[in-house]
Amino acid sequence: MPDLPPPIGIDRPGSFSRSVFHERHPVLIANLVGDFPYPPRIAEALEALLAESLAGTVPPRTPGGPEIHTWHLEVAARAGLPWDSLPFLWAESYFYRRLLRAVEYHHYDSPWCGVDPFAPQKHAQLDGPELRADLDAYAALKGADAADRRRALLLASLWGNQADLGFRTNNPGADTGVGELLADDADALWALAEAPGEAPVIVVADNAGREITADLALVDHLLETATGPVELHLKPHPYFVSDATGLDVSDTLRALDRDPHEEVRDLARRLRDAIRVGWLRLRTHGAYVHPTEYRTAPADLAEEFASAKLVILKGDLNYRRLVGDREWDPATPFAEAAGYFPGPVAALRTAKSDLAVGVDPARLAALDAEAPDWRLTGTRAFIQVRP
Incomplete structure (x- = not known):
């Protein structure tokens, strides 16, 4: 196997990864202290974590x-190291683990x-106007x-995936209009998902709120057209800001139950029935909150x-875990970066970090000239499949 590129770090002034710690996290901590009447010991622990991480x-x-043994x-392996010498994926994961301890x-x-x-x-996103528009569009189908x-x-x-609350923490007015697809392997995705056989299709979720609502609608379609069960993999506990847990799925189904559209209420009913009979399986694993890539998955x-018909990985964090949060040449083929994965895999991801692979070289040159920040705005997206 060829040598992997070095991990993306948080030490380079002006880099996106560094801005997450120096611009996003201070806003995040202020939001938490504003949202909850935390006693002084918790507020002080959050401020101390922020200062230490900077x-x-x-x-x-x-x-x-x-998962205490893993941690x-x-x-x-990293005790005593300055935070700004850490790999971005590891440091960000560790920050959120420490945040849970602080609260x-x-x-x-x-x-x-x-x-x-x-x-x-x-909860604010579940009650917001953007989700209302999403559900109106769903009913119109x-x-x-x-x-x-x-x-x-x-x-x-x-x-x-644009609705990621971490992304919006210090970008509340971020453009969430649909943007440009830089890779579209949708036909390959459907061919794998709907192939004969009783093996499950696994959907590894990313965010709660609007994203998990759209994911559940996609899961409902897979339950209708796939020949085996569907597994929805969730985080075992809160992780990054809006990462979806089992409780978030339950909250989402209750929100759909209250929708004025019969089509939306029927969606919630079908999903509940599928869970009850075991055709839709809600699963989790400690590895989903580890600070590591899927290359070293348990x-x-x-x-x-390996036993799934197809694994669909949602969102930016899962993408970073899949190909490695590394300094890849964006023209590197997706199949090369994800070639180690133990079974067929598809990534559905909007670009919200420096990482990119599988971009056509000609389009890459144009993007870098037209919009140098194209990797960060959430307005470019990828549907990529490694069969």
Whole structure:
């Protein structure tokens, strides 16, 4: 196997990855303190975490909570290192793990145990006008041509990734209009998802709110057309700002139950029925909150991926885990960067970080000239498949 490119870091002034720590995280911490009446000890712990992440070093103490053995090994390997020397993916994951510790999410003797620090932001999106427009569009698909409906559901799931609340933390006015598809392997995706056989299709979710709502509509279509079950993989606990958990799916279904459109209420009913009979399986795994790439996924999760008819990975974080959050040449073929994956895989991702692979060289040159920040705005997207 050829040598992998170096990881993207957070040390380069002016880089997107550095701005996440120096521009996004301060706003994030201020939002949390504003959303909850945290006592002084929690507010002080959040401010101390922010200060440490901007100018400190990694302490030797392992952050509490589940998957403690993995985190012990990861922290032991980096204890004493300056934060700005860390790989971006590792540092960002570690920041959110430490954030959960600061808000006492895993402290069983704390009244803040199990309180999702991002719940107010998630719930606001479920009640917002953008989701209202999404559901109106979904209801309008009734009676549409089958091919047009299938295409609309796939694109809604893809562009739903623009609603990432982490992305919007310091970009509240970000353009969320549909943009340009830089790769479109949709035909290959459908050929794999609807192929004969009883193996499951796995959809690895990214964000709650508008995105998981669109994902559930896509899952409903897969349940109708696939020949085996569908698995929806979720985070085991809150992670990045809007990452979807089982509770978020439950909250979303309740929101759909209240919708004025009969088509939307029927969607929620079908999904519940599918869960009850085991045709739709909600799953999770500790690896989804590890600070690592899928290249080093635990054996049991790798076996699940290998036995699936297709694994559909949603969003930017899953993309970074898949190809590696590394300094790839954007013209590198997707099949090369994801070639290690143990089974057929599809990525649905809007570009919101420096990482890119599988971009046509001619289009790449034009993009770099026309819009140098094209990787960061969420207005370019990819449907990429490695069969």
